[in-house]
Amino acid sequence: MSGEGVPANDAEFHDEGGVLETLTKLRHSPTSLAGLLIIFALVLMALFSAVDNFVFDRAIITWLHADPHAMDQSMRYDDPSWEHPMGTDRYGRDMLSRVIYGSRTALTIGIVAVGISFVGGVIIGAVSAFFGGYVDDFLMRSVEILYAIPGLVLAIIFMAIFGPSIYNLFIAYGIVGIPAYARVMRSEALSIRDRQYVEAAKLAGLPRRTILFREIVPNGIAPVVVQATLSMGGVIIGAAALSFLGFGVQPPTPDWGRMLSDGRTAMVVAWWVAVFPGIMIFITVMGFNMLGDGLRDVMDPKMTVEATPYDDWNIDEWKEKQRAATTESDLAPDTPTTRADGSGPQEGDRS
Amino acid sequence: MGLLRYTIRRLLQLIPVLFGIVTLTFVMMHALPGDPVRLWLGTEPGQELADELIEAHGFDRPMHEQYVDYLVRLAQGDLGHSFVYNRPVVDLMWERMEPTLVVMGLSYLVALPVALGLGIYGAARHNRAGDHVSRFAGLAGISTPNFWLALMMIYMFSYNFGLLPATGYTSPFVDPVEAAVLLIMPVLTLATAQTALLMRMTRSSMIEEMREDYVETARAYGIPERKILLRHSFRNALLPLVTIVGLQVSTLLGGSVIVEEIFAIPGLGRLFFDSVIEQDYSVAVGVTLFFSTLFLIGVVLTDIAYAYIDPRIKYD
Numbered sequence: 001m002s003g004e005g006v007p008a009n010d011a012e013f014h015d016e017g018g019v020l021e022t023l024t025k026l027r028h029s030p031t032s033l034a035g036l037l038i039i040f041a042l043v044l045m046a047l048f049s050a051v052d053n054f055v056f057d058r059a060i061i062t063w064l065h066a067d068p069h070a071m072d073q074s075m076r077y078d079d080p081s082w083e084h085p086m087g088t089d090r091y092g093r094d095m096l097s098r099v100i101y102g103s104r105t106a107l108t109i110g111i112v113a114v115g116i117s118f119v120g121g122v123i124i125g126a127v128s129a130f131f132g133g134y135v136d137d138f139l140m141r142s143v144e145i146l147y148a149i150p151g152l153v154l155a156i157i158f159m160a161i162f163g164p165s166i167y168n169l170f171i172a173y174g175i176v177g178i179p180a181y182a183r184v185m186r187s188e189a190l191s192i193r194d195r196q197y198v199e200a201a202k203l204a205g206l207p208r209r210t211i212l213f214r215e216i217v218p219n220g221i222a223p224v225v226v227q228a229t230l231s232m233g234g235v236i237i238g239a240a241a242l243s244f245l246g247f248g249v250q251p252p253t254p255d256w257g258r259m260l261s262d263g264r265t266a267m268v269v270a271w272w273v274a275v276f277p278g279i280m281i282f283i284t285v286m287g288f289n290m291l292g293d294g295l296r297d298v299m300d301p302k303m304t305v306e307a308t309p310y311d312d313w314n315i316d317e318w319k320e321k322q323r324a325a326t327t328e329s330d331l332a333p334d335t336p337t338t339r340a341d342g343s344g345p346q347e348g349d350r351s
Numbered sequence: 352m353g354l355l356r357y358t359i360r361r362l363l364q365l366i367p368v369l370f371g372i373v374t375l376t377f378v379m380m381h382a383l384p385g386d387p388v389r390l391w392l393g394t395e396p397g398q399e400l401a402d403e404l405i406e407a408h409g410f411d412r413p414m415h416e417q418y419v420d421y422l423v424r425l426a427q428g429d430l431g432h433s434f435v436y437n438r439p440v441v442d443l444m445w446e447r448m449e450p451t452l453v454v455m456g457l458s459y460l461v462a463l464p465v466a467l468g469l470g471i472y473g474a475a476r477h478n479r480a481g482d483h484v485s486r487f488a489g490l491a492g493i494s495t496p497n498f499w500l501a502l503m504m505i506y507m508f509s510y511n512f513g514l515l516p517a518t519g520y521t522s523p524f525v526d527p528v529e530a531a532v533l534l535i536m537p538v539l540t541l542a543t544a545q546t547a548l549l550m551r552m553t554r555s556s557m558i559e560e561m562r563e564d565y566v567e568t569a570r571a572y573g574i575p576e577r578k579i580l581l582r583h584s585f586r587n588a589l590l591p592l593v594t595i596v597g598l599q600v601s602t603l604l605g606g607s608v609i610v611e612e613i614f615a616i617p618g619l620g621r622l623f624f625d626s627v628i629e630q631d632y633s634v635a636v637g638v639t640l641f642f643s644t645l646f647l648i649g650v651v652l653t654d655i656a657y658a659y660i661d662p663r664i665k666y667d
Contacts, residue, residue, distance in 0.1 A: 031490075145371035148643040150605030153623065157639065160627050161382045237496045241609055244498050245624065260499055264613075267506050274506065278499035286494040293490065 025298040032294020038287030042103050049104040061101070066094035068101045068254050077270040087272035089262055099276050101254035106284060109169055109239040109249075110232050116174025117235075118228050121181020125224075126217050128182065129189035130208070140186070147179035151238060159247040169248045173235050184227050188220030195219075229292035233285035240281050256281050358655050365647055372643045376636045377421050381414070385630030408432070430640070431633035435626070440637040444619060450520050451618035454610065455603050457534060458542035463596070466546045470553020475580055477558055485550070492547025497606055501540040501613045508536065518615035537614045541606050545599055552595050556588040563587075590661055597653030604642045 026032050052060045058067050066084070075092035078084055086095035128139040146154070151173075158172040192198060193216065201211045242248035243257030244264075251258060256277035263274025405411050412420075424431070430440035473485040509517035516533055523530035560566070561584055569579045607620035615621075619638050626634035 141367050141371060144368045145375060148368060148372055148601070148646050149375075149639060150601045150608075150642055150646070152605035152608055153639055153642060156608070156624070156627055157379055157383070157635065160635075161379070161384070233494055240496055241498055245609070245612065260502065264502055267502065268510055271506055274499075274502050278496065278503065281496050281499065282491075282494055285496070286490060289490050289494050 026294055029294035029297065031290045032298075035287045035290025035292075035294065038283060039291060042107060042284055042287065045100055046104040046107040049101045053101070053104070061097050066097045068093060068097040069252055070094075077266065077273075080272050086276045087270060089259070089270075089273050090266060095259075095272060095276055098254040098259065099256070099280055102256040102259065102277060102280065103284070105166070105249055105253060105255040106236050106240070106281070109166065109173065110236045110288075112170040113173035113177065113235050113239065114228050114232055116170065117177030117181050117231070118224065120174065120178045121183075122185045122217060122221070122224060124178065125182040125185025125187075126189045126212055126220070129186045129193055130212050130216060139182070143179045143182045146175065151176040152241060155238065155242055156245070156247055159242065164247050164250055166249050166253065169239055169242060172242070173239055176238070177231060177235060180231060181224055181227055184223050185217075185220060188223055189216050192216050192220050226292060226296045229288060229295050232288040232292070236285055236288070237281065354655075354659060357658055361651050361654055365651060368647060369644065372640065373422065373425060374418075376640050377418055379639070380632050380636045381417075383630070383632045383635070385632060430637035433626070433631055433634045435629050435631040435634070440634050443622065443634060444637060444641060447617055447619045447622045449522060449524075449618075450616045451604075451607050451611070451620060453523060454534065454537050454541060454607065454616065454618065455600075457538045458545060458603065459596075461538055461542040462546040462549055465542075466549030467553055467592075469546075470550045471557055471580060471585060473550070473554040474557030474561060474584075475576075477561070482554075486554070489547045489551045489554070492543050493551070495543060497540050497544055498609045498613060500543060501536065501610065504536045504539065505613075518613075520614075520616040520618075533614075537610045537616060540610050540613075541603060544606075545603065548599070549592065549595060552592055553588065556591050557584055560584040560588040590657065593653050593657050593660065597649045600649040601642075601646045604646065 026036070049061075052058055058069065061068065062070075070093060072088075072092035075084075075088050076090055078088040078092065080087040084094050084096065086099060088094055089098070124139050124143065128136045154176055155169075155172040158175065159168055162168045162171075198211060198215050201215050206214075239248055240255070240257030240260070243255050244261045246261065249255035249258050259277040260274060260281075263270070263277065267274050410417075428441065430444070432438070433440050433443055436443060469485050469489075473482045473489075476482040476485075505517045508515040515535060519533050521530045521533055523534070557580075561580075563584075566579055566584060569583060570576075604620070607618060608624050609620070610616065611618045611621035612624050619641070623635055623638040623642075626632070626638070
């Protein structure tokens with residue numbers, strides 16, 4: 001796609017809630033700042049694990065603390081101590097370094113799976129809204145089919161068909177997530193489709209693909225981004241559940257869900273194997289939810305996030321209801337939010 | 352345009368989706384690895400026996416014929432045959448239905464009052480200490496992996512204090528006391544995230560509602576705050592919640608797989624899990640089909656309830 005066809009005053013059409021502005025607004029929300037901090041720490045942890053694993057072959061963590069893969073049968077289920085702050089597992093591997101390494105697995109799954117859902121959902125939702133008619137019907141019914149099967153059930157069947165591996169886990173949760181994103185994108189795109197600048201782009205003779213991906217998608221993406229942040233936690237829990245049940249990440253890759261499944265069998269003799277990985281999952285998911293909560297308030301107080309209408313029989317009514325249902329107002333009273341002033345100015349802002 | 356017509360239209364809309372799910376489950380059944388003949392007859396089946404079985408179930412026929420056959424059998428309420436139990440899938444599922452529905456139903460019973468109460472409380476104390484605490488609890492609730500929560504409860508209450516049995520199931524219709532003891536942990540496991548989500552929804556829905564003009568008017572008339580909250584705002588705030596309750600069916604059914612696995616409850620979720628492990632795919636696919644149908648019905652019912660409750664909804 002070439003950038004030539006984009007109208008000259010394109011800047012005006014871009015989302016007001018740009019990254020910088022959003023981040024500036026976030027400082028009013030201590031919850032989301034704390035969430036951001038947690039995520040930042042986890043990303044550092046995961047990056048460290050990745051670099052250490054692939055570049056240094058676990059040399060740094062071994063030097064700092066202990067090798068997450070080194071087995072020592074004489075140290076089976078050793079209690080938490082100074083040497084092993086989180087104890088050891090049934091092969092005598094150090095739990096702390098395994099928990100640290102587990103952050104890499106959890107975040108990778110979260111990011112890749114959410115990425116797949118995001119891209120898939122945005123394309124399906126935007127195309128569906130833009131073309132309407134049979135295309136819309138077909139795509140939306142397909143999405144509903146996916147949505148009707150409980151996520152965990154769908155993921156288990158997917159893993160049973162394609163075999164348990166971390167790559168299939170990405171795809172499984174990527175597919176499971178698509179419906180939610182497609183719905184959010186579709187309802188955004190529906191409201192953007194008839195805006196003047198889209199009309200202008202059509203009149204200017206821009207190809208449909210360009211209109212779709214240069215005009216409609218960028219302008220409707222904000223709620224989808226919030227959806228991504230909010231669903232990240234769910235994906236991480238879901239992937240851990242799948243690994244817990246034995247369908248996900250396979251040993252010896254350190255993974256929190258897998259560790260919990262070991263912890264379950266060892267609970268009577270070694271509580272620490274079942275406790276620490278769970279706490280890490282909790283903290284991680286909490287971080288993403290705290291950030292998502294704040295983002296939702298800041299980026300666009302009027303949008304639909306968590307539960308989009310199952311059926312679009314009256315989308316406007318629905319959006320209104322969902323707005324009432326989903327906009328959390330956690331901001332401090334002095335926060336400059338337009339919501340309290342009513343919806344008038346925002347309608348103008350967004351178009 | 353009456354409510355009845357809306358109901359009928361809404362039910363008709365289900366047909367393409369149901370048809371799609373049926374087709375998808377057919378594809379799943381054939382894509383899943385494993386061979387029912389070997390499953391039933393052992394790894395080295397006698398040729399004659401194997402041929403007989405293949406003949407009887409039509410495994411050698413072309414795919415499209417098998418597909419039509421599948422549709423016809425489904426229409427007759429036949430979900431196929433389990434090769435592990437050597438019984439019709441429908442019978443198996445019928446037996447396993449009660450525990451799943453009991454656990455799910457009870458978790459709704461626990462979640463709804465707690466969530467509504469805390470949600471209203473949070474909205475009434477908006478931006479004060481009580482609100483912050485309940486909001487944080489809500490965030491923590493949706494961030495806790497249910498399987499980990501189950502493990503921690505088993506560790507605490509079964510191993511440490513020896514208060515509750517770790518696993519097992521008794522029908523509350525047979526022995527209510529024992530059932531209650533056994534059901535506490537599974538129900539709490541399933542209800543925690545559900546409560547948290549509903550509470551968050553209630554709270555934000557209420558806060559939004561409290562900003563409406565009619566609340567100001569009511570205050571100006573000197574109607575006590577408590578009455579405004581419960582009589583007026585809550586009724587309006589309830590509407591979006593109806594939908595969430597319907598959508599949660601899916602999450603709960605997915606959660607039942609984990610909860611029933613951990614607590615050894617002989618329900619549909621466990622049947623699904625076991626049948627995937629044992630490669631008894633007609634059962635796995637049957638349960639999937641049932642779960643999806645249950646969810647779709649739940650959603651349609653909430654939609655209809657919604658239209659019924661809210662006179663402002665246009666039917667088309």
